[in-house]
Amino acid sequence: VPKQPYELYYWSGIPGRGEFVRLALEDAAISYIDHARDKDADEKLMRFMRKPDLDHPPFAPPFLRTDQSLIGQTATILFYLGARYGLAPKDEEGRLWVHQLQLTIADLVAEAHDVHHPISAGLYYKDQKEEALKRAKAFREERIPKFLAYFERVLEEPLEPEEGHKKRSDKGKRRVLPKKNRWLAGQAFSYADLSLFHTLAGLHYAFPTTMAKLAPQSLRVKNLSMRVAARPRIKAYLSSARHLAFNEDGIFRHYAELDG
């Protein structure tokens, strides 16, 4: 338990990659200060990153300040939190598996961003729209289906009797949860489930037509998302003022022409 609340630094005005960290903090009921909500948040963020005395300067936000250190890269922050707050399996194999899933989600998120910025993040969308139309076609037709098929496959794997996640009934028999309650790492709920939920929400926001077409092929992923959304702390967070909606400054943007 930290002596001071964690401090989250991220750009203001968008859910962005900061949202993956927020969902973990909220689901685990961890106390934190969200500096993205400060006055002049972006200026403060940039000033902080330029500080010459940072031991471990981050390349980009989000980053998390703890009592002891400064942690950058979304997946690294989640790895840190997951181990401490029950958002990852306890055993090394399980923790690495959840982390591997998180990195695959991160790849999907980066691709979702590059759909509307295929040439440069330094140019406006309108200045790379022609290229975006082409990249969006490939993303809709090849990449989204490939990622969804992967997570469907993960969710259909048989439950493994991992150490630390075995549950035995009163009669001493192993109790195996029904598959419909399966998380990405089996019985162990993890930050990867939160991240997949948010990524799916982003894809539905940005590509509603595409995602509607793909619904029959992604029933398990949808079921997982619904169960995440129904978790009491996530539900409370999503309807709170702390939560920002998707918009056209963020990673997931709805431009109808890119949805095909």
Added chain:
Amino acid sequence: VPKQPYELYYWSGIPGRGEFVRLALEDAAISYIDHARDKDADEKLMRFMRKPDLDHPPFAPPFLRTDQSLIGQTATILFYLGARYGLAPKDEEGRLWVHQLQLTIADLVAEAHDVHHPISAGLYYKDQKEEALKRAKAFREERIPKFLAYFERVLEEPLEPEEGHKKRSDKGKRRVLPKKNRWLAGQAFSYADLSLFHTLAGLHYAFPTTMAKLAPQSLRVKNLSMRVAARPRIKAYLSSARHLAFNEDGIFRHYAELDG
């Protein structure tokens, strides 16, 4: 120590992301089987990935098979190896810092790939060359300088007296290594140094003119790369038949027109 040698799965014919894992295995003198060198390696790889009984199916290669498990995502494999074979600091903070650096290197590597494939990995370069010319300009002018400046900054940080990395001289005073011998994580050599070395080599291969221009701004990174190349096991590996040169099927490709 594993009972069986590790087995590395990756595409044949290119260094690719598999090379980051190879460099760690080679530097730590870990015994491994490189299935990318098998006959019909790519077919075997795809057949393996489709096996229905995989507990933890990887999304893409590289992946590493151990006695106990299958680990995918380059950065996750390195996290696993780093902890076991002295390629990462022992303390949690140091391990997460090295991992954070690795993920930033991975972002740079992904961008280096997308320069020649800005629309789709499913299309040939010649079919997205116009867009590649535009993306290359942004990569050369904005992104490479930004990443290099970041790693230069990391290398100029003062050494921290991290637990587990303190060294004291006979007289009980803390011995601080001179800055020219600094690694990304200070005194602790790590897989992130190996990865930065390989990434720099790739950028020099793909963008020789650009990198020559940037040389005066990246002296520390260059110095680090030279020290990595001079490590006996890395030197032996690079001149062995196990090592594959860069080529125009891989991540780092030399197309003169993209070098500006």
